[in-house]
Amino acid sequence: MDLERFFHVAIKTDDLEASTAFYRDALGGDLLESGDAGDGSEYVALSVADKRVYCFERPPYEIDGLVDDVPLGVLHFGFVVPDVDAAIETLDAAGTELFMTPETFGDLRIAFVYGPAGELVEFIEER
Numbered sequence: 001m002d003l004e005r006f007f008h009v010a011i012k013t014d015d016l017e018a019s020t021a022f023y024r025d026a027l028g029g030d031l032l033e034s035g036d037a038g039d040g041s042e043y044v045a046l047s048v049a050d051k052r053v054y055c056f057e058r059p060p061y062e063i064d065g066l067v068d069d070v071p072l073g074v075l076h077f078g079f080v081v082p083d084v085d086a087a088i089e090t091l092d093a094a095g096t097e098l099f100m101t102p103e104t105f106g107d108l109r110i111a112f113v114y115g116p117a118g119e120l121v122e123f124i125e126e127r
Contacts, residue, residue, distance in 0.1 A: 001081070023055070108127065
């Protein structure tokens with residue numbers, strides 16, 4: 001599989017202000033953007049070291065009902081790929097368990113699989 005780059009870590013938090021302060025103030029991150037993730041749920045994106053950290057009250061795929069409610073903490077980490085559908089086909093054929101089949105959110109096409117320890121791995125196609 002052709003991974004273009006490691007892109008981000010996503011976190012679900014019940015205190016967006018505290019999470020933002022931690023990654024911005026304690027770890028020296030820069031606020032990149034913030035806004036409505038959907039259904040009135042807020043998010044922030046920060047640049048921490050050389051990667052992005054997204055903090056969500058509820059992630060969009062949970063808000064849209066594509067998955068059940070997910071617990072607080074690290075949601076997933078994401079890799080950019082040239083073709084998310086092809087990446088998921090390859091992983092599915094290899095027996096990797098899918099968490100969420102490819103879906104389009106704005107200018108992104110995303111999908112998730114379970115890693116061997118149960119961690120979620122996101123694949124992102126930027127359109």
